[in-house]
Amino acid sequence: MKKIRVGIFGFGKTGKVIANEFLNDSQFALTWVVRKGYADHHKYASRLLGYEFDAGKIFSIEDVDNDFFRERPVDALVDFSDSSGVYLYKKAAEAGISIVSAISKYEQEEIDLIKSLAKYNRVLYSPNITLGINVLMVAAQILQKIAPHADIEIVEEHFKGKREVSGTAKRIANLLGLNEEEHLNSIRVGGIVGRHEIIFGMPNQTIRLQHESINRAAFGQGAIFAVKCLIGQPPGLYTMETIIAEMFRQNIPVY
Numbered sequence: 001m002k003k004i005r006v007g008i009f010g011f012g013k014t015g016k017v018i019a020n021e022f023l024n025d026s027q028f029a030l031t032w033v034v035r036k037g038y039a040d041h042h043k044y045a046s047r048l049l050g051y052e053f054d055a056g057k058i059f060s061i062e063d064v065d066n067d068f069f070r071e072r073p074v075d076a077l078v079d080f081s082d083s084s085g086v087y088l089y090k091k092a093a094e095a096g097i098s099i100v101s102a103i104s105k106y107e108q109e110e111i112d113l114i115k116s117l118a119k120y121n122r123v124l125y126s127p128n129i130t131l132g133i134n135v136l137m138v139a140a141q142i143l144q145k146i147a148p149h150a151d152i153e154i155v156e157e158h159f160k161g162k163r164e165v166s167g168t169a170k171r172i173a174n175l176l177g178l179n180e181e182e183h184l185n186s187i188r189v190g191g192i193v194g195r196h197e198i199i200f201g202m203p204n205q206t207i208r209l210q211h212e213s214i215n216r217a218a219f220g221q222g223a224i225f226a227v228k229c230l231i232g233q234p235p236g237l238y239t240m241e242t243i244i245a246e247m248f249r250q251n252i253p254v255y
């Protein structure tokens with residue numbers, strides 16, 4: 001069977017783990033990895049990650065000129081770099097490449113740019129690409145409808161070095177119609193990969209929906225799921241939670 005070709009932007013804490021997940025999956029061919037500087041230029045991500053074959057040739061962002069995507073075709077571009085990568089998406093989309101953006105924080109201008117590309121191609125943007133958190137987002141919306149008077153607080157915990165407020169927590173607040181300033185609580189300690197909790201407080205009971213990414217491989221598995229979901233789909237803007245919500249709709253038991 002023809003392999004799904006993938007290119008990755010970013011080879012940092014998460015990008016390396018994502019590359020490893022794609023290398024481990026026989027349905028995928030990791031074609032290239034783009035990183036910011038010239039470290040390991042033209043080496044192979046596979047070799048750096050301990051494999052004995054060549055895959056995922058490493059390029060610098062400076063190499064990404066007008067012809068880059070046409071000369072090195074892939075089926076999907078998966079972005080775990082930073083928000084500046086967004087300005088290269090148009091060239092990729094024009095070359096027929098599906099975009100999976102996992103950047104957690106964008107300015108409005110960048111989100112508008114992503115939306116504008118959806119008319120050319122499939123674009124999926126998700127601040128948290130794990131299956132679990134997207135199930136939690138759908139479940140939280142259902143719970144809010146069932147218990148509309150519950151007090152709701154969102155708690156997000158991440159590693160000490162994470163500067164920005166969790167994009168996932170902001171997305172949850174937005175979905176639930178909550179003011180971010182008032183209902184979002186952030187904790188930064190040690191090496192927590194990512195934990196989100198939505199607390200529904202009622203007079204006689206408390207419901208807690210919680211998701212924790214134990215290992216960054218959870219993001220790789222989510223990215224694999226996202227790329228597969230986009231295959232054969234029409235151009236448009238996709239999110240993980242709408243894909244998962246559709247799965248809920250199709251699988252909800254009827255009593």
Ligand SMILES: NC(=O)c1ccc[n+]([C@@H]2O[C@H](COP(=O)([O-])OP(=O)(O)OC[C@H]3O[C@@H](n4cnc5c(N)ncnc54)[C@H](O)[C@@H]3O)[C@@H](O)[C@H]2O)c1
Binds near residue numbers: 035061101104128219
């Ligand atoms: N959506 C998700 O599920 C999810 C999960 C984990 C991380 N993230 C996000 O992914 C991003 C990266 O996270 P990280 O922990 O790996 O950070 P990191 O700082 O460890 O790595 C980022 C890497 O991208 C490189 N980079 C910066 N600009 C680039 C560019 N224009 N092109 C290519 N490479 C570039 C940097 O040099 C660095 O190596 C962050 O926005 C983070 O919030 C999202």
Ligand SMILES: O=C(O)C1=N[C@H](C(=O)O)CCC1
Binds near residue numbers: 014105162166
């Ligand atoms: O920076 C990270 O690492 C993560 N950020 C997220 C967010 O901001 O919501 C979620 C996944 C991990």
